[in-house]
Amino acid sequence: MATEWNEENLVRRLQRKDKSAISDLYDEYAPSMYGIAMRIVKAEALAQDVVQETFIKVWKNAAAYDRKKGTLFTWLLNITRNGAIDKTRSAAFRRMQTSVPVDDKLKNDNQLSTNQKTDQIGLKDFVNELEEKYREVIELAYFHGYTQPEIAEHLQLPIGTVKSRVRIGLRELRKIFSEPGLTHLISTVFCLSLGWVIV
Amino acid sequence: MNKDKFLQTGLLEQYVLGLTDEEETAVVKQFAEEYPEVQAEINQMREAMDQYARQYAVMPPEELKARVMKGVDSADQDSDSRASAPGPSQTGTNWWGVVLLMALLGSTLLFYRGKSSAEQDLVMLETRYAAFQKECETEKAALRQQQQVFAILNHEATLPVRLEGTPQEPRAEAVAYLNGLEKVAYINVGKLPTLPTGQTYQLWADVNGEMINMGVLDQQSKGLQVMTFIDHAESLNITIEPEGGSEVPTVEQLIANGEV
Numbered sequence: 001m002a003t004e005w006n007e008e009n010l011v012r013r014l015q016r017k018d019k020s021a022i023s024d025l026y027d028e029y030a031p032s033m034y035g036i037a038m039r040i041v042k043a044e045a046l047a048q049d050v051v052q053e054t055f056i057k058v059w060k061n062a063a064a065y066d067r068k069k070g071t072l073f074t075w076l077l078n079i080t081r082n083g084a085i086d087k088t089r090s091a092a093f094r095r096m097q098t099s100v101p102v103d104d105k106l107k108n109d110n111q112l113s114t115n116q117k118t119d120q121i122g123l124k125d126f127v128n129e130l131e132e133k134y135r136e137v138i139e140l141a142y143f144h145g146y147t148q149p150e151i152a153e154h155l156q157l158p159i160g161t162v163k164s165r166v167r168i169g170l171r172e173l174r175k176i177f178s179e180p181g182l183t184h185l186i187s188t189v190f191c192l193s194l195g196w197v198i199v
Numbered sequence: 200m201n202k203d204k205f206l207q208t209g210l211l212e213q214y215v216l217g218l219t220d221e222e223e224t225a226v227v228k229q230f231a232e233e234y235p236e237v238q239a240e241i242n243q244m245r246e247a248m249d250q251y252a253r254q255y256a257v258m259p260p261e262e263l264k265a266r267v268m269k270g271v272d273s274a275d276q277d278s279d280s281r282a283s284a285p286g287p288s289q290t291g292t293n294w295w296g297v298v299l300l301m302a303l304l305g306s307t308l309l310f311y312r313g314k315s316s317a318e319q320d321l322v323m324l325e326t327r328y329a330a331f332q333k334e335c336e337t338e339k340a341a342l343r344q345q346q347q348v349f350a351i352l353n354h355e356a357t358l359p360v361r362l363e364g365t366p367q368e369p370r371a372e373a374v375a376y377l378n379g380l381e382k383v384a385y386i387n388v389g390k391l392p393t394l395p396t397g398q399t400y401q402l403w404a405d406v407n408g409e410m411i412n413m414g415v416l417d418q419q420s421k422g423l424q425v426m427t428f429i430d431h432a433e434s435l436n437i438t439i440e441p442e443g444g445s446e447v448p449t450v451e452q453l454i455a456n457g458e459v
Contacts, residue, residue, distance in 0.1 A: 019268075023268065026268075030263070030267075035253075036255060038255075039255050045332065048260070052267050052270045056270050059271045059275070074246075074249055138216065138251075142217070164209070167212045167213075170215065173248070173251055174243060
């Protein structure tokens, strides 16, 4: 993970039009970007296009990046996500979707296949901790760019329920990822028990 | 609306997920500007979403990096050539403008002449690319199938059954793989003697003394063959049968068998 300094340095190099910054950015973030793009467009060739186009946009618009509005990673993911969602809305994508049922079938058939799972890096750890009903709402919004009424229609839920799931879901997600809190708790318990043993 | 009430509305969460409309977005931005703690809240939620997204990371193929770098390079060239277009001269040294204009005219002419051949190349490349992509998809499907077979062979429920030659045909040898969980059966028939035309090998499962047909072996194929899976087989048996196979095995022509 990029440290504060690293990220600041990267941004500076990027805004100075230093091309090695793109190379470093790629090494650091490409797997996440590619993963997101794959999650949205579900086709390797398209996902690669999305990643390439994202880096070109980043290179061209580096000056527009504003640290105050979020981390570099957030910015990169947003561009990737929007690019990928745009792709799914294009006519070409829809055509492709209808013409490749074979591939989908293969995907469904390969419970035995080993390749699907191993190339995702550590997926199972956290994602599954989030309850399904929150996860589906977050994923529809975040990965598919659905609006709240669209989510409500898709899941056949009242819009109020969608809103509250968005709220609780994000809160849960924050809890899951606020690891420092957990570490703090564990170390406190450890110190207390150590103290108890010594006494 | 005061800040605490605002935090209760859930607008922040909706904003982070891109669910707010223009008006709501403006409200959120106003609060974020006014209260640093609201901005901090947004940042924390975004951080959580980033972490969440990170969980989906997938290693891209190695060649993608070169493609990205190349894309950035050519994006640069595009903007360079745009940047070199003559703009209104500020210093009054019009000579530069003239030189640039000439250069631009010259290069436009060159580019124009190159354009039609480039277009032809592009069409050709696109066709080749499409063919290539199709080929890739086919290869990928084949590979997946291989991986499935491989996965079945490596599956913990897969049981290899070695079939050995009977006194009638001691050279015969074959290995079958049975997977009762996935209900699949494969056989490798590399080491059976070639039969004269009009005859074929057939595989049988012995279930409680009854021989049940698992299919005819294709002598041409050298690799693994898919056979019909039969539950509770006690042994597997290969007989020689007339072409097309038989309903009932010709027991005198049993040339290989193996216990499960």
